[in-house]
Amino acid sequence: MVDFSLSDTERDIRDWVRTFVQRELMPLESEVLRRERAGERGLPKEQLAQLRDKARQAGFWGVQTPEEYGGMDLSAVMAALIEIELGRTFVPFSFGGYADNILYHANEEQRQRYLLPTIEGERKSCFAITEPGAGSDAKNIRTTARKEGSEWVIDGEKTYITGGIDADFALVFAVTDRDRGADGGVTCFLVDRDMGWKSEPIEIMGPPDRMPASLVFDGVRVPEGNVLGEVGRGFALAMQWIGRGRYLLPARALGGCERLVEMAMEHSQSRETFGAPIADRQSIQWMLADSAVEIESLRWLVLQAAWQIDSGMDSRHAQSIAKLYGGTRANEIVDRVMQIHGGMGYTRELPVERWYRDLRLLRIFEGTDEIQRRTISRNLLKGHASVSGVLG
Numbered sequence: 001m002v003d004f005s006l007s008d009t010e011r012d013i014r015d016w017v018r019t020f021v022q023r024e025l026m027p028l029e030s031e032v033l034r035r036e037r038a039g040e041r042g043l044p045k046e047q048l049a050q051l052r053d054k055a056r057q058a059g060f061w062g063v064q065t066p067e068e069y070g071g072m073d074l075s076a077v078m079a080a081l082i083e084i085e086l087g088r089t090f091v092p093f094s095f096g097g098y099a100d101n102i103l104y105h106a107n108e109e110q111r112q113r114y115l116l117p118t119i120e121g122e123r124k125s126c127f128a129i130t131e132p133g134a135g136s137d138a139k140n141i142r143t144t145a146r147k148e149g150s151e152w153v154i155d156g157e158k159t160y161i162t163g164g165i166d167a168d169f170a171l172v173f174a175v176t177d178r179d180r181g182a183d184g185g186v187t188c189f190l191v192d193r194d195m196g197w198k199s200e201p202i203e204i205m206g207p208p209d210r211m212p213a214s215l216v217f218d219g220v221r222v223p224e225g226n227v228l229g230e231v232g233r234g235f236a237l238a239m240q241w242i243g244r245g246r247y248l249l250p251a252r253a254l255g256g257c258e259r260l261v262e263m264a265m266e267h268s269q270s271r272e273t274f275g276a277p278i279a280d281r282q283s284i285q286w287m288l289a290d291s292a293v294e295i296e297s298l299r300w301l302v303l304q305a306a307w308q309i310d311s312g313m314d315s316r317h318a319q320s321i322a323k324l325y326g327g328t329r330a331n332e333i334v335d336r337v338m339q340i341h342g343g344m345g346y347t348r349e350l351p352v353e354r355w356y357r358d359l360r361l362l363r364i365f366e367g368t369d370e371i372q373r374r375t376i377s378r379n380l381l382k383g384h385a386s387v388s389g390v391l392g
C-alpha cells in the first residue's frame, strides 16, 4: 500500500516547527527587510544565536546530526517537512547543531578541531570547489596543492563560495596529481583562515546572507594532517557534499511558494478592478490553479526523493528531478504572484520581489537546470533510471 499520511510523531515535529516559524520568525520579517535593504544581514549574529538556543532548549538541534553528536538524527522525510515549514518565511534561519556531511570523515584530531566545534556553532566552514574556470565542469579545477616536506602548498582561486566571507576554515579541493585529475588526483584539505587565505565578497542580486566570496590561495601552507579523507580521494568527497541534500533546496522553495500563493489569493480577493475582485477573473484563477498544481507536484517529488533516501535507495535521480522542477516552478510561481499583485508586487512594500530575487539562485547553484537535465537524461539513456519511476 502506498501511504501518503504522516505518523503522529512526524506531525508533532512538523507542527512544532510551524509554531516556531509563526511565533518566533514571522514577527521578524519587517525588521529583516529593513536590515537587508540597508545592506545588512537579515538577523544579527546574536539574535540568530538566541533563536537557535531557544530551539535547542526545546530539544530542537542538529536536525540530521547523528545522536552520538547530540543531534536529532531525523529522517530525510522529516528534514524535508522541516525545510518546507522554514521556507514559509524569508527570515534566513536554520536550526543549529549542524556540520558538513563530509566532515564526518575526519580523523580523531580533525574531529576535535573541526567537526565538534562546527556542530557546536563555535567554528564556521565553507565548501570551496568552484573556480573562475570550473563551475558546472567541476572536474576542470586548476587549484593545485604540492607537497613540500610535511606540508602541502596550495595555490589557486575559488569563487562564489557561500559563507566564504566569515568562515574560520574552508574545505578546499585541489589537484594533487594532474595526470589523474578527478579520478584519484584531487584532494580535500581543511584550511584555516589563519593559514593565509584571503576572501573578497562578491555582490549579488540576492539577499546579503547569500553573499558569496572569492578565496585566494597564494602559497598557503597546510600541514599534512589537514588532508580530509585520503590523498587523491577528494573528488568523491566533493560529490558526496553536493549530494547531501539536494532535495532540501526545493523543499525550502516549496514553503515559500505556499506562502506566496496564499498572499496572492488574499490580494486577489480584496483588490477590485472594473467593479469586481480580480479573483473573479479567469486569468487570475488560472494562475492560482496552475501554481497549486505545481506546488502539489513539487511536494510529492521532494517527499518521494526523501523517502528513497530513508529507504536506502539511490535517490540521485529523484533528487535531480525535484531540484530541476522546484527551480523552474518556484520561479514561475513567484513571477505569477508578482503579476497578481500588479505594481505593488514590484515595489519594496512587499517581500515578493525579495523572494523573486532569492528564488532565482535555485536554478543556478548546486547544479544548474541544464546540468540536472543532463543528469536526468543520462540516467534514462544509460538505463540507470526509468520513466516509469520507482514503482516500475
Ligand SMILES: Cc1cc2nc3c(=O)[nH]c(=O)nc-3n(C[C@H](O)[C@H](O)[C@H](O)COP(=O)(O)OP(=O)(O)OC[C@H]3O[C@@H](n4cnc5c(N)ncnc54)[C@H](O)[C@@H]3O)c2cc1C
Binding pocket: 127, 128, 129, 130, 134, 135, 136, 137, 159, 160, 161, 162, 163, 204, 210, 212, 361, 364, 365, 366, 367, 368, 369, 370, 371, 374
Ligand atoms: C550565490 C552562489 C553561491 C554559491 N555557493 C557555492 C559554494 O558554496 N561552493 C562552491 O564551490 N560553489 C558555489 N557556487 C557555484 C555554483 O555551484 C556554480 O555557479 C554553478 O555550479 C554553475 O557554474 P558556473 O557559474 O561556472 O556556470 P557555468 O558552468 O559556466 O555554466 C554557464 C551556463 O552554461 C550551462 N552549461 C554548462 N555546461 C553545460 C552542458 N554540458 N550542457 C548544457 N549547458 C551547460 C550552465 O547550465 C549555465 O547555464 C555558488 C554560486 C552562487 C551564484
